[in-house]
Amino acid sequence: MSIRQIALVCLLGALALLAVACGDDASDESFKIGVMESLTGPGETYGTVSSQAKQMAVDEINAAGGIDGRMIELIVQDSKCSAQDAITAYNKLTDVDGVKIILGTSCSGAMLGAAPLAEADGVVLFSGLATNPDIAEAGDYIFRTAMSDALLGIDTGNELWADGIRTLATITEATDYAEGVRRTSVAQFEKLGGEVVAEERYPSDITDFRSQLTKLINANPDALHIAAQQEFSGGTIVKQARELGFDGPIYGEIVVVGTTALEVAGEAATGVKAIAAVLDPDNQMAQEVLRNFRARYDYVTLPWYLGSAYDDVYITAECLRQTGDDQDADGFRDCLYDITWSGAIGENYSFDEKGEISLSNVVVEVLPLAERTEENQGYKSLGQAPTK
Amino acid sequence: MLRSAAYRERRGRILAASLTTAAAAYVVWKITESPDQAVQFAFNGLSVGAVYALLALGFTLVYSTVWFFDLYYGAAAAMGAYGVFYLRTSETVGGSHVNNPYVSALFALVVAGVVAWALYEAFFIRMQGRFTRKSLYIAGGTLTGATGIYTGFILASPDYLHLLLAPAVGATAAVVAGWVVSRVIQRLFSKAGRTTLLAASVIVGSLLGACCGLLLAGAPGSRLYLSWAVSCLVAGAVGVALYRGLYVYMRKRARSPLIMLVASLGVLLAITAATAIVFESAPRPLPRAFGSEPWTIWGSNIKGFNIFTIGVAIAGFLGLLFLLKRTSLGRTIRAIGDDEEVAKVVGINTTVVIAIVFFIGAVFAAAAGLLSGHDTAIQPRMGLLLMLKGWIASVVGGMGNLYGAVVGGFALGMVEQFGIWDLAGEWKDVISFVILILFLSFWPRGLLPRG
């Protein structure tokens, strides 16, 4: 064999050693909880915020002495917002790390990929972020503290109609979340008698929306509805729509008024309305969570999802306290069905028979640039969306 | 029956002509339908077309010199954009610094390496007679090290960009001014002595240089535009380093252009992923440059910055045209494109000239990347997307033709816009690639064939 060939074999061998040599060290005493979040890819912002909030909550619990003296240990995997990666991550968590309770995941697509496996294996999948209506039907072991798009859509449709919008143009990111938001909103809007005069979609990786927006504006709608998955594209669309001379009202959901989105859009975002679940300003716990998070990570975005991820951990801790065993998925599941919780995202909420919660959405309006502060997140609440 | 080549050519021409006619008729019909939208589409098309044209210009320049597809080109576009982001994070959304000493050191090292090689090629052989090898090595090493450290400092402290770059800009301005002055004096007063000449140019040059440097040092607002220059130069330096460090060896042995293609694909993959690791894979905006307020012309809106981009594309085209057609370097570049071996024989150091071509190409890509980044946003994958668009634009325009690159770039921009008039906007990419396949099938030499 030539030196080159030997070198090749050595390379392969080194890689093999690399894989085998790195062992894991877990203490047996702690509760092991799996976490799957999309830490890279299109769902990166959500996944990162969510996993950071969870880590913060876990650190708080552990600092306070853990659950009856036992610590919680999070085992984090990247599910990348894709079904295939979610399945790989799920299998690694259940087979390698032997967890029975998984917090996550952040993308509905990933959730729907892993859900059948979890259902079959009897593993609890508990997400604070996935909002696809289909997840309600995914199974007995599937829970979420995120609200289904179905609710959001009804509120959005009502709000549009109540504001006197009769013709609507929609621009939608081609992701399941954004499509879900658009679909449910438009359904309600059309049910009320509204008309969608133009609709456009864009793939996640483009940053220039001008041609789509030109078409939408040219259709002369009363309002523009943005359904985005990434805060960044939401903000950019607002900015570019204004650049192209659109001066009608713009509607969206939480993503469009997220911190990054508002920074990207700047002054252009003023007056944009969003229908979203928002942390109650009077909720002391919520405000404390945000304060702690900012102190710890030096930024805040998607406060409601931050809160729901935080709540997830505390709910989990409570149920672990009751069952006392992180391998008892059935007990954990029953505990979730029974529990009523007051946390950052709301008071006295509980899971229905589909593993869903229902809280109310509110309408928010973006403040002028000068009035935006870290505390008010850049928008003011206009109260609940009209019911009809 | 196999048709004769002439027949096939004719058939291709007929098909192309009818397709063009159909497209033109469609556009005219659409314009009469809604002139407002047509004007807006035209503006949009010009804005993106300018970026495509810039990309196609650089791409065509490199391709028609070395005749292989260099996919690093895409990474250069991303690097240009991310260079600005790297240096100006404090002004961007999110506000957090990504400045990382390892990254700065790495690029400083690359720049130092390129400088070292450039010094060697430029002076080593020429000076060998006058000085000893050792002293040359020491001098070169010192210069290289100094450049490296200087670059490192520039990259690592973006907040003081204007202060750090002031001496360099001042010195450059001084040299240029001195040179211009000496040329002017030579022209006007042919009898002027050496001493007067020297004194005049030194005085004027140093004054002007100092002036420039001081002005710059006192203008922190210039940091954004300085970061443009820095990231373009760094992307260019990486291009040169790749050529000299990798492609030169590969080209000697390559049996087919595919080797270069696959290798540069590897480069693109690695750089894209590394960018995603350092900067995260989500899109980011660049800080606001000038001209971000829209102007209304004929009832449609266009940003001042877009007009600037179009201006840059045209200036880049004219500059490249001037370089290629009017200067001796350009002549040399064209000669290498025609026949590299003979170019070597007549006394051209082809390695150096091709390195310069790679530098220019990468600078064009980086400029396109950062302009489109300012206009919209940046993301690690933008390199691949922009490169493919530049590639298509140069195929549409005609490979190896500068006029074709500009025409192809703007044409592609327009087609993408007008193509989605009736189709949904998400089919934009499909339209570009269908155009590509149509062109390669029926019109492989493009709109304006080379030569």
Add this chain to the structure above:
Amino acid sequence: MASLNDSFILEMVNVSVRYGAVSALEDACLGVRKGEVVAVMGPNGAGKSTVLKGLMGLAPVVAGQVYWRGERLTSATHEIVKHGIAFVPQGRRLFTHLTIEENLEMGCPYLRDRPEVRRRMDSVMELFPVLHQKRRDLASQMSGGQQQMLALGRGLMANPELLLLDEPTLGLAPNIVKEVFQTVALISERLGTTIMVVEHNIKGVLDIVDRAYILDTGRIVFEGTPASVRETNILAEVFLGKVQRADPDEP
């Protein structure tokens, strides 16, 4: 090993060239004196062009040395022309997308002295009036003969002491071939340039050269004046195939 002959300005000593396993030139020793016109002749595949390619660093020289004015020539290909050696490659190989003027300027791309370039170009155009008429045309638009003139002119732009011509008549019509040879003779006569010409067209070239080397299958089989070449009948032997060749082992 042959001793260095001072009167040779260029001397190749025992030069061998191999492409992979294929030997193209073996132990070739040849020299050129100042002001001479020397021909290197031989049938196809004899290694004539390889002599020049090896000299210019375009072919891998595996053994032997090249001396230029008594010093070893080790420069990179692009440096060689600065020593005063210009190479006119086979098949003309012009820069087809450059104009004729630009092609001529490419003959000395390293020269920064514009007036000097102008002067040289004028003298070349004086030598080849046809180039002057078409100086703004692209090189690809010329006929074969004119292209050869341009290639020669490009070589002369370097103001070379030694001009290497690789098959200057290849693929040219007979009347043009004649013209090319006349031009070569003219260059030698008017400019005093030393010329080494590789040629398969024996008769034409023998009329203009001072000395000739004859190659066969990578070896030099004869050296002498045109008269001696004609006398020995070596040409017919090599070209029409009657020579007793050495029996080298199969490579």
Add this chain to the structure above:
Amino acid sequence: MSTDSGGVGSLMRAAREPGVFMRLARGNLELWANLVVITWAVAFAIWQGSGFAITLGTVFAIWAILAVSLNLVVGFTGLLSVGHIGFFGIGAYTVAILTSNAQYEQLRTEAIPTFGWPFFAALPVGIVLAGLTAIAVGVVFNRFRDDIFVLVSFGFAVICFNVFLNSRALTRGAFGIHEIAKPEIGSVAFGSEVAFLILALVFLAVVVLISWFIVSSSFGRVLTAIREDERATEVFGYQVTHFKLTVWVISAMMAAAAGGLFASWTTFIDPNSFILLESILLVSIVILGGLATIWGSILGAMAFVLLEEGMRFLPFLPDEYVGQARQVILGVLLVLLMLFRPQGLLGRYRL
């Protein structure tokens, strides 16, 4: 068949027939490479538990089918296609659409018709559909060669992704399709992970067998000849375009089979699994493993899967960067391979 140029001088002289020894040298490399990778895989399985190993095994089998099928085109025929993921997607989507049983009451707009076919009825349809697409695409692509072929195949991948994403009436666009059926034969269901792994390996074996059958036949020899010199092959009486088209279609059909398996394995697909980048990674696997060798592609796929999963355990690499780090490593490997070993690890054909 063919040999490698490596070898130790003294032993070489000792060997009576040079070809035999060179084959041994090649055999050694293959043997070692395989031993290392298999040891690695076994160690991995023992250490990480069989469950995870089964998952990885299934991922590996699917990638391996893809790599083997792509190698038919890239390695044996010399057409560097970056668009293979398109056929993979066609197979996956056909199986998904035909077998999905999901009820979409809530999904008012983008509900697609449900067929509820069994897996083994849907798969052949997917394969045939991919074949038909391949014929159409191949007829257009047949005229392109070398780098232009690479360029248009990029285009094909992009077009396919956009079709999957934007044809909402057919694919539900970004929603993806879920509840894709698991394979069943009569009463035997491949519901469990192990059963599915076995099925995937059976598929891989079949694909390998077919590939081997092709490359060892006269047809395969003609393919290699086309790769070396298309015009010369033509002069010897072969209608080169037909041969190229045939292998292109066969390869596309194999990729579609892999796609069907993939869809059924994840039970949920969306367009994100079929992006251009995946296609580029696939080409990297083929080149890494070796051009024009079936074994090499399998090895490449295995190394690829183990590379990513192995990196998950690196202490200094945050988990979220594993995918990107894998991409960096693959990119650098591609450069090194092109520089030093343009035929890939076990390849028999230099680009």
Add this chain to the structure above:
Amino acid sequence: MSTRTERDGGRFALETIEVAKHFGGVHAVDGLSIAIPRGKITCVVGPNGSGKSTLINLLSGMLPLDGGVVVVDGVRLRVIKPHETPGLGITRTFQDVRLFDQISVWDNIMVVLTERRLLPALLERGKSGQRERTEEILRSVGMWEKRRSLAMDLSYGQRKLLEIGRAMALNVNTYLFDEPFAGLFPQMLERVKGIVRQLRNEGRTILFISHNMDIVRELSDHLIVMDSGKLLTEGDAEEVLAQPEVIEAYLGV
């Protein structure tokens, strides 16, 4: 020079009538009308660039005809597709030796012997007849020992021989050899000469290009001299070589 018509189809394996090919403005083959007698060795000579290789490229369909007709066995053809040439009984070698570099010597020969149709080719895997024929050919060109090496690892002479062997494997009536003797050492040369003679003895037609007059004299029955794409003269080798204008064309102006 005599004029011929199609009636002579029986006597001539190949005929060209006013065949032309031009590249840009260069007329590589300019209204060439020649006839290649059946069962004999014909040699084409002429100075470099006189269009000899272009002629072979035209006859083998590698280049499309720009004008004129090629008559093969009495059939007039205006278009020759490369993949149909074996059907017409024509095969060739290349001046710059185009082997299938990265496959083995054995496979280089086998490629020529195997099935042309798609499906049968898929099902066929080295029939015994083909194997024997391959072995026979490899032995006859002395390449049997080398059968496992890649074609790219062979020496120039071996490559040349292998290419001729590859052409021989195709059992056709007319062989077009483009400079089969160039760059060969005597040993190899003899072998190639032997092959050419053997082919003639089997009653096949051979057309070859050579610059080696020695061999031309020795082998050729019929000689065609080309200059600037046109026919200069043709006829018996010795006679033609004795003509002064041939010497002129060849050795100088």
